Amino acid sequence: QTVVTQEPSFSVSPGGTVTLTCGLSSGSVSTGYYPSWYQQTPGQAPRTLIYSTNTRSSGVPDRFSGSILGNKAALTITGAQADDESDYYCVLYMGGGIYVFGTGTKVTVL
């Protein structure tokens, strides 16, 4: 079974930069998995941030950026703000209509 791994938690200072990663239990993440990223605050539905590796969804601030770093997908928050404190999930498209969510990363801004 495919497992998509993310760091459990990260802490970042206001104005700081943090990079979250999204890896595969076996193998490398490439653009061919079309990684996407979602932000979720407690009690709320996820919000789409990034799709197809590095395309920002409409209305998403440009302090959020997506990339491939080494063998993982990455989400970088540059100039973190207090309301960026959330859970972040990546999704990899495995082909054949199948999607796998990552384990999620809790980001604290303090």
Next chain:
Amino acid sequence: QVTLKESGPALLKPTQTLTLTCTFSGFSLSTSGVRVSWIRQPPGKALEWLARIDWDDDEFYSTSLKTRLTISKDTPKNQVVLTMTNIDPVDTATYYCARVHSSGHSFDYWGQGILVTVSS
């Protein structure tokens, strides 16, 4: 404006069948390339993709839950229905429906979610 909203029972007993409805607006499943998925999230845990249905009636399921899930659509009513058989307390979760991005590879619009609790 695209909106999706989930509806269904809040509480079920083990072994029952769960039926959830996603009612959407702002798009149509009669349009080529349109797809809708179901995703769930147990309390305090990660999101999990469940199923997808496409404009052309193609259906796709999570490998681990495939034998228990059925996804269907009622195009004139703008609805997608998910049924899950033989439910268990571990199926307690918030269930979301989401529109799949036109690329087919991600989700762009999400419903608010519905919490379903399974308990005897």
